[in-house]
Amino acid sequence: MIERLRYIRLPTGDLTAAVAFSRNVLGLQDSGESEENVRFRSNEHAYSLEFDQSGRTSAPVVGFEVRFEAQLDEVADALSQQGLTFGRLSSGACEAGLFAEGLCFQDHSGNLIELVVRPHNKGRRFFPSRDTGLTGLQRVALRSTHIVADTALWTQALGLRATDYVGGGVYLTMDDAHHRVALHPSPRNGLLSIGFGAEDLDAIMQNRYWLEEHQIRIVFGPGREPTSGAVTLAFEGPEGSVFTLGTEMRSLGSDWRPRQFAHEAASFCGWGSPNAIMELAGGQDR
Amino acid sequence: MIELKDVCYARLFTTDLDGASAYATTILGLQPAGIATGERQFRSDSRSHTLSYASGNPADNVIGFELADDRGLNDAGAALEAMGHAVHYGSSSEAERRHVSNYIAFNDAGGTHVELVVRPEVSGRRFFQSRDPGIAGFNHVGLFSSDPGRDELFWTRVFNARVSDRIGAIPLLRLDRIHHSIALVPAPRCGIQHINHQVESVDDIQRSHALLRQYRVPVVFGPGRHPTSGARFLYFQGPDGMVFEYSIGVTEVDELTHRERQFGFEPSSLCMWGSKNRVAEFGE
Numbered sequence: 001m002i003e004r005l006r007y008i009r010l011p012t013g014d015l016t017a018a019v020a021f022s023r024n025v026l027g028l029q030d031s032g033e034s035e036e037n038v039r040f041r042s043n044e045h046a047y048s049l050e051f052d053q054s055g056r057t058s059a060p061v062v063g064f065e066v067r068f069e070a071q072l073d074e075v076a077d078a079l080s081q082q083g084l085t086f087g088r089l090s091s092g093a094c095e096a097g098l099f100a101e102g103l104c105f106q107d108h109s110g111n112l113i114e115l116v117v118r119p120h121n122k123g124r125r126f127f128p129s130r131d132t133g134l135t136g137l138q139r140v141a142l143r144s145t146h147i148v149a150d151t152a153l154w155t156q157a158l159g160l161r162a163t164d165y166v167g168g169g170v171y172l173t174m175d176d177a178h179h180r181v182a183l184h185p186s187p188r189n190g191l192l193s194i195g196f197g198a199e200d201l202d203a204i205m206q207n208r209y210w211l212e213e214h215q216i217r218i219v220f221g222p223g224r225e226p227t228s229g230a231v232t233l234a235f236e237g238p239e240g241s242v243f244t245l246g247t248e249m250r251s252l253g254s255d256w257r258p259r260q261f262a263h264e265a266a267s268f269c270g271w272g273s274p275n276a277i278m279e280l281a282g283g284q285d286r
Numbered sequence: 287m288i289e290l291k292d293v294c295y296a297r298l299f300t301t302d303l304d305g306a307s308a309y310a311t312t313i314l315g316l317q318p319a320g321i322a323t324g325e326r327q328f329r330s331d332s333r334s335h336t337l338s339y340a341s342g343n344p345a346d347n348v349i350g351f352e353l354a355d356d357r358g359l360n361d362a363g364a365a366l367e368a369m370g371h372a373v374h375y376g377s378s379s380e381a382e383r384r385h386v387s388n389y390i391a392f393n394d395a396g397g398t399h400v401e402l403v404v405r406p407e408v409s410g411r412r413f414f415q416s417r418d419p420g421i422a423g424f425n426h427v428g429l430f431s432s433d434p435g436r437d438e439l440f441w442t443r444v445f446n447a448r449v450s451d452r453i454g455a456i457p458l459l460r461l462d463r464i465h466h467s468i469a470l471v472p473a474p475r476c477g478i479q480h481i482n483h484q485v486e487s488v489d490d491i492q493r494s495h496a497l498l499r500q501y502r503v504p505v506v507f508g509p510g511r512h513p514t515s516g517a518r519f520l521y522f523q524g525p526d527g528m529v530f531e532y533s534i535g536v537t538e539v540d541e542l543t544h545r546e547r548q549f550g551f552e553p554s555s556l557c558m559w560g561s562k563n564r565v566a567e568f569g570e
Contacts, residue, residue: 096336179562201518202511203560209560223490241424 001071001159003173005137005164005181006119007063009050011243018051018238025216026196026243027130031122042196043136046098046120046207049194051238057214060191060241061104061112062140063097064158069117078157079105082149089114107153108146109189133203138246139195141180143186143279150183161253164227167263169279171227174247178228184279186231192279193242194236204233207245211235220244220280223273232276242277288362291445293427294350294406294466295384297325298480298528299342306339306525311416312463314483318416319409322383330483331423334385334407337481344526347478348391348399351461356388360405363390365444375525376401386441396432398477416435419532420490421483423478426536428479428529429471430567438470439512447562450539451514454551454569458514462539465515471567479567480521480529488518488534498522506564510557514549521565529565 012018019038021030031047033054033199036054039047061093066072072088079086089102099119113249130135144150147168149254154160163179171179180228184192198204204222209234211218219242220234237243261267275281307326318329319335327335345399353359363373374391381389387405394400415421415513431437438457441447447459450466456547458466471479485491493510498520506529507521519533549555563569 129391205511205559205561210563213560222492224492271492271494272500 001066001075002064002115003067004065004174005062006045006065007048007050008137008140008191009052009057009061009142010191010239010240011055011057011059012051012053014238015051015053020237022049023129025130025211025214025237026129027132028135029127031203037077041122041136042053044121044124045137046122046270048137053197059110059112061114061115062142062191063116065099066115066117067084069101072101072115072117075103075115075157079153082090082108082153082157084108084153089116103204107142107144107262108149109142109144109187111142111144111191118277132200132207132245135199137195138177138197139181139244140285141182141184141192141195143192144183144188145186145189147183147185154181154183162258163233163256164193164259164261166227166261166267169263174251176232176251176253184267186279191241191279193244195232195244195246196248197249198245201231204231204245204247208233219276221269221273221275223269223271223275224248226270227259234275274286288365289354289358290402290467291352292461293424294346294352294386294401294403295337295424296297296427296478297338297340298346298478298526299344299348300339300344300526301341301344302525303339303341309525310339313498313501314524315415315417315419315421321498322385326381327373327385329409329413330421331413333407333424333525334409336383336424338560339525344528345475345477346399347528348401348402349429349478350384350406353402353404356404356506359388359390359402362402366390366392394476395436396428396430398431399477401412404412407412419483420486421493421532422486422534425464425533426467427468427482428469428471428482430473430475430477430479430485432472432474432476433454434470434472435509441468441470448541448564449546450544451549453549453555456551460539463541465517465536465539473567478528480531480565481524482531482533484536485532485534489521491518491532491534494532495517495520504564507568508557508561510559510561513555513558514547 022040031039032042040049042048065123086105090131099116135193168185172181217236222233230246232246234244246267297537319329325338325340327338327443328337335526371392376389385407386403389403391401451458459468461467504523515535517533521531525531
């Protein structure tokens with residue numbers, strides 16, 4: 001059903017700071033701006049990250065691509081069955097968002113999700129504004145206050161596969177990557193992290209020291225996730241957001257069987273890096 | 287030309303034998319291999335030992351290299367004597383203590399104690415590390431040099447060492463296809479500057495980094511990557527001021543096509559990731 005992770009839209013009260021971070025720290029490429037919003041590319045897509053100061057974005061939004069408009073109706077039916085409400089995006093919103101059709105809804109925790117049809121690609125390749133070794137928007141992690149219901153939503157209504165579990169949390173994918181979406185149990189909802197791929201370990205380590213030098217707080221890593229195999233670096237973005245760079249994430253074959261990892265620190269990092277994100281700290285090793 | 291096969295062992299001296307021995311096993315992860323007349327020996331690979339600690343002056347440390355055979359050893363002794371070096375021919379009991387069939391000892395021009403050995407013993411039992419740093423073996427050393435130009439000539443003209451690369455005045459010398467077995471580090475002193483053990487993967491580097499920080503072992507450089515050899519590395523402090531290094535992925539040099547490169551003496555020549563160096567001799 002869902003084909004790709006497409007974009008993240010974040011509300012902001014300080015567009016200037018958001019632009020500076022996206023350009024100078026993440027090294028993303030400008031892809032259009034107005035007085036109210038600004039967009040950035042990270043790959044062949046028209047945009048991967050958007051900051052909105054208009055007030056129309058109340059909370060972070062995660063956008064996914066589906067192939068056909070008819071699938072939006074199928075999802076709408078499935079959402080109704082789970083007792084969730086939804087809305088179709090107006091033609092004006094679709095035009096402004098650079099896609100043909102769209103559906104928006106909240107998951108059981110209240111996280112905002114959009115599904116869009118035929119979002120734009122760009123003819124010109126992505127050209128980073130800094131040599132970060134970024135390879136594009138790769139994954140997203142969400143906080144869930146209703147982990148069982150949300151897991152059912154993502155696997156049943158939206159058609160993702162569970163690939164591994166850590167404690168109550170679940171990693172989900174729609175392609176051969178270990179995960180594109182992670183749900184972590186939490187007392188609150190919200191976007192936990194926005195993940196970009198990086199070329200290799202050199203890129204991760206170079207960014208690690210670059211961030212340190214520029215006094216940007218690293219909240220995790222570099223560390224290796226025993227679940228996905230990814231080497232990950234997580235750091236603070238504007239207004240409480242967290243961004244990650246990851247490389248060497250496992251590709252899964254069709255015979256992959258989901259595994260259950262204990263909720264402990266070693267399940268989140270095989271190298272022993274502590275994680276300052278409460279949901280990913282794992283308590284004490286047992 | 288005296289042909290060195292490989293680095294063989296480092297013999298270190300300490301004022302705290304128990305402390306240094308504990309470090310060798312619990313921090314470095316080496317395997318205790320026995321005690322020969324007060325000298326505690328440790329394994330890092332298939333060889334009977336590659337590191338030893340004995341009570342004494344830490345400045346007197348010794349680096350051992352392997353030679354092919356006794357004829358090579360005698361030729362080496364004669365050549366070194368002809369150059370004016372005092373050569374000590376090891377007695378059978380001294381050779382036995384080192385687990386070698388024969389050896390000679392001399393000082394290089396700067397005063398570094400060097401031993402050339404023949405037929406160092408390997409062990410029938412496989413190496414079993416004391417903790418799990420993923421050690422793959424003793425690999426190379428950095429030697430202090432009060433005159434790197436003089437010492438480069440010594441190691442490359444008298445011996446078979448070749449320059450793989452230079453960082454400022456630091457020549458990186460190879461004995462075989464491995465990018466370097468000796469680094470000559472400029473400093474107004476002599477002896478071993480650092481001791482490198484290879485590990486199995488970059489994960490091992492990162493795991494040890496987390497563990498060493500937990501143990502409050504001062505990490506002096508890294509985790510980083512040398513643009514010269516391509517190795518991912520971690521340098522940390524050992525007993526008596528010795529620096530130890532774990533690294534992975536030292537490139538092999540193609541003897542026919544490789545030409546040594548000159549890197550500027552600047553931080554990015556020592557680490558392409560941008561880690562901050564706190565080894566004084568590597569510069570600021």
